[in-house]
Amino acid sequence: MTRRVVITGLGPLSTIGVGPDAFAAGLRAGAINSGPIRSFDASGFPHNIANELGDVHPSDYVTNIDPDAWGPASLAAAAVARLAADDAGLDRAELRRGRAGSVFGTTGGETRLHEDAYERWLAKGPAAEFGDLVPKIPAYRLAVAANRELGIDGEAVTLATACSASNYAIGYAYDMIAGGDSDYMIAGGSEAMCAFAVAGFYRLGALAKDVCTPFDANRKGILIGEGSSALLLESLDSALARGARIYAEVLGYGLNCDANHMVSPLATSIAECTRRAHENAGVKKDEIDYVCAHGTGTPSNDSAEVAAMREVFGDQLPPMSSIKSMLGHSMGAASGFGAIACCLAIRDGFVPPTINLNTIDPNFEGIDVVPNVSREADVRIVQNNGFAFGGNNAITIFGRYE
16 A cells, blocks of 8 residues: 655755745745855856855754764755754654654765865875775765764665755655655755866856856856755654644656766656656646746756746646756755745745846746746645756655645
8 A cells, every 4th residue: 555645844954044934935035145165265266156055054953963973965964854853843752763764865975075085185195194084975974864863773875866866865755655664754965065066067068157047048057056955754644643734745756867968958858757757646737836947047958948848738837936046056955955945835825936037038938937036826736846967857746735
């Protein structure tokens, strides 16, 4: 038997707010917190504007693990796991008695620690010592940190499907709960600012100089973002039994990988992934009230995404906005932030805006991208898009619990 799965806790650690209420307020206001990179010396980079956590410190949100024993992405994963569990109102003893685990997505894992190791080698050569870094570097530690922080010993899985990884994680967690293999699952993604991402996207020609403008005629690319996102999933029966607040029900998801091109998305593949998600969730296309777009602000992504949505929805596209215009592109955490935005849209009755929009691309005329200002709306069923290098597509569907 398949159990219904709901979301009862949200844990955003973002550049526009920490915790669900602050994050919702940031989305409603069209907030943005970009500026010159401070995490490392970016003075030599032609483009050095990004969305950093800045004065938000993940160590302030953990109580069980030693912050010094973990890399920045793992520490942030632990922080949002605690935020989500606390938001769900889960008694720690109950969480530990249940079959509970975590699954996190990422692109770079602890890339910043790799960079620290390279710098030591360049400075000292064979005399460099790495004993303090080596234990922190493995990417699997993201999920392990979440489990350790919560004191649980179930599944601890890290998925490295880049910019769609959080949606993959949510799908994995959904299957674990629906199939009866777990009682509670933390799912999300975590990413720390690093020079590798800034340099890589600049060399790809996909990095904007100072502002991310999805769907705009003059869009130039992404701004790198950082942060961590987590959702707590449990069965509907469990949530009802303990009187939990339910943000949304996970209705289903769709996955595919076309492997057509490393960095150029394929519209027909995205459209097929969308149809799979609708079928898996048991919804019809005209029931979707809002699409949280992947919306990176690169010419190729936005064009492919709009073409795919038109192929699926025809002339009746629901509102479709990009929260990356506010958050930047937080890579493995991005679709987790999208999922949280979807849950808050359902709870609070609004759709987030696409900010920084001056002139919509003429090819997108007729598409409601919720320009610049959030909007009150009756949001019942939402679609969260996540696409990644190599054609790794993942789409999750959420609905109001009724």
